[in-house]
Amino acid sequence: MLIAKVNNSVYLGERFDFQIILNMIRENSKVLDLGCGDGELLRILKEHKNVRGVGIENDERMIYACVSKGVTVEHADIDEGLPDFPDKFFDYCILNFTLQETKKPKKVIHEALRVGDEVIVSFPNFAYYVVRFSIGILGKTPRTKALPYHWDETPNLHYFTIKDFIEFCDRENISIVDYKGFTDSKIIFFYPNFFAEKAVFLLTKK
Amino acid sequence: MVIELVKEDVFGESSPLGLRETKFFTFDSLHLESGEVLSPVTIAYETYGELNNQKDNAILICHALTGDAHAAGISKETGKLGWWEIMIGPGKPFDTNKYFVICSNVIGGCKGSTGPGSINPNTGKHYGMSFPVVTIRDMVNAQAKLIDHLGIERLFCVAGGSMGGMQVLQWVYSYPERVKTAIPIATTLRHTAQQIAFNEVGRRAIMNDPDWMGGDYYGITFPANGLAVARMIGHITYMSDLSMKEKFGRKLRNKEKFGYDFEAEFEVEQYLKYRGETFVHRFDANSYLYITKAIDYFDLGDNKDLIKKFYNLKTKFLVISYSHDWLYPPYQSREIVKVLKYAWVDVTYCEISSTYGHDAFLIKNQEQEHLVTHFLNNAYSKGE
Numbered sequence: 111m112l113i114a115k116v117n118n119s120v121y122l123g124e125r126f127d128f129q130i131i132l133n134m135i136r137e138n139s140k141v142l143d144l145g146c147g148d149g150e151l152l153r154i155l156k157e158h159k160n161v162r163g164v165g166i167e168n169d170e171r172m173i174y175a176c177v178s179k180g181v182t183v184e185h186a187d188i189d190e191g192l193p194d195f196p197d198k199f200f201d202y203c204i205l206n207f208t209l210q211e212t213k214k215p216k217k218v219i220h221e222a223l224r225v226g227d228e229v230i231v232s233f234p235n236f237a238y239y240v241v242r243f244s245i246g247i248l249g250k251t252p253r254t255k256a257l258p259y260h261w262d263e264t265p266n267l268h269y270f271t272i273k274d275f276i277e278f279c280d281r282e283n284i285s286i287v288d289y290k291g292f293t294d295s296k297i298i299f300f301y302p303n304f305f306a307e308k309a310v311f312l313l314t315k316k
Numbered sequence: 317m318v319i320e321l322v323k324e325d326v327f328g329e330s331s332p333l334g335l336r337e338t339k340f341f342t343f344d345s346l347h348l349e350s351g352e353v354l355s356p357v358t359i360a361y362e363t364y365g366e367l368n369n370q371k372d373n374a375i376l377i378c379h380a381l382t383g384d385a386h387a388a389g390i391s392k393e394t395g396k397l398g399w400w401e402i403m404i405g406p407g408k409p410f411d412t413n414k415y416f417v418i419c420s421n422v423i424g425g426c427k428g429s430t431g432p433g434s435i436n437p438n439t440g441k442h443y444g445m446s447f448p449v450v451t452i453r454d455m456v457n458a459q460a461k462l463i464d465h466l467g468i469e470r471l472f473c474v475a476g477g478s479m480g481g482m483q484v485l486q487w488v489y490s491y492p493e494r495v496k497t498a499i500p501i502a503t504t505l506r507h508t509a510q511q512i513a514f515n516e517v518g519r520r521a522i523m524n525d526p527d528w529m530g531g532d533y534y535g536i537t538f539p540a541n542g543l544a545v546a547r548m549i550g551h552i553t554y555m556s557d558l559s560m561k562e563k564f565g566r567k568l569r570n571k572e573k574f575g576y577d578f579e580a581e582f583e584v585e586q587y588l589k590y591r592g593e594t595f596v597h598r599f600d601a602n603s604y605l606y607i608t609k610a611i612d613y614f615d616l617g618d619n620k621d622l623i624k625k626f627y628n629l630k631t632k633f634l635v636i637s638y639s640h641d642w643l644y645p646p647y648q649s650r651e652i653v654k655v656l657k658y659a660w661v662d663v664t665y666c667e668i669s670s671t672y673g674h675d676a677f678l679i680k681n682q683e684q685e686h687l688v689t690h691f692l693n694n695a696y697s698k699g700e
Contacts, residue, residue, distance in 0.1 A: 180694035194654040
């Protein structure tokens, strides 16, 4: 499976998500990173996989960070859709910890599937056992490494779980090529909806 | 980096580039888009920094409607600072320690390049309205002759805002292999009805001034009133609702109460009056007509054709717009980005939030400096 191949990869510091995504992407492919932040993932993909990458970012300060790195970036709001891109323009669209911050996740996913052959989505798993403990036992909104914010200042608009997302894909007629739950340093094979802090999915249109 | 001494001068301005003198280059003739031939043609230009041995560090700066070749340093002639002093100089985004920066006055202008105020060699008189109508493409073709003359095969960068941005786009269109990177700022692929409308009001103000005399006013009179009104309209479109509110509000000038008359009593009225009055001392009314016409004619082409034309173009773009620019609104910059993206051209786009309007690109701002500095650094270090 594409995602499981994390051996013999470059060390990318704390960002295990970057490593997983790096291993999913073919050399010389065309990549659109939706909500690319400071452009670090695109920089890594360009360096190691020679991708032709473009980022879209809504936060003006992040644009400056991207430009400093030489990452090609466009200042736009992905909630508005991607009307400027023709169908199947990219090999991959990446939504790396972006989807939960969008206003219209369904629209964003469908747009990503329209302009990209495959879509990579990662998100914090809201059914992670630490999160369950925080809500179920402590009675508090969880604050974890993947969900570091207080409830009143979080950019996250949607909280969902691996199970939710699988159901969503089924409902929306999206086929899941592969998915994995993971933590900061390893892939979780055993009951990921409980033991995985985060998840990454590889999707295509049915 | 060597920090040059800031050179003070008699004019009270200071610039690390010191005093600059405008140079001139004259060539035989230029075939214009209209079919006419302009001959001879003189281009006024200034340069800053040194051209390296490989001749791969040249940057061409294109000026806007009322700009000139004097982009940086202190003018020997007028004692004024260059119009883009904030961006050009040692250690600045267009770093003269590193790059060879060129700025030339457009043809049709009145700052040393051939224009309606020049003498027609065939008649010995000022061209006036017999000067042929020029376009942005003509301006760029003339600049290309200057670049040839300077011995430069390929420009590292062409940059400019507003009409300067149109020239940037035209450069890439006309000479794609001669432009490595392009920075069009606050500009558009084509002039819209609203933009043409504002220009037309300005032109009518000039042409309806009795002192315009069909354009043959040289040495006799000057349509100062008309040109001042044109400039006032222009200035309104360069500012934003917010910047005017912040700068003037409803403040009255030198008085507490309304005069109940028609003197210019609001701050904003005084400001526009001042802008109009000072402008007429430095700009030729006929040039205003010709250059606004060139801008109005500007249309790089249909999006579909442009995508074909630009497909896989190697030039790298940095497109910048300003959030409160309503003369060349961000959507027009996004249109440029869209065309380039479809053509698989490497393009970075940023809409800088600023309370200033269209003229924001002429006002010192860290965001623009940062974007240009890093964009050029990355492109320059990569070589090719």
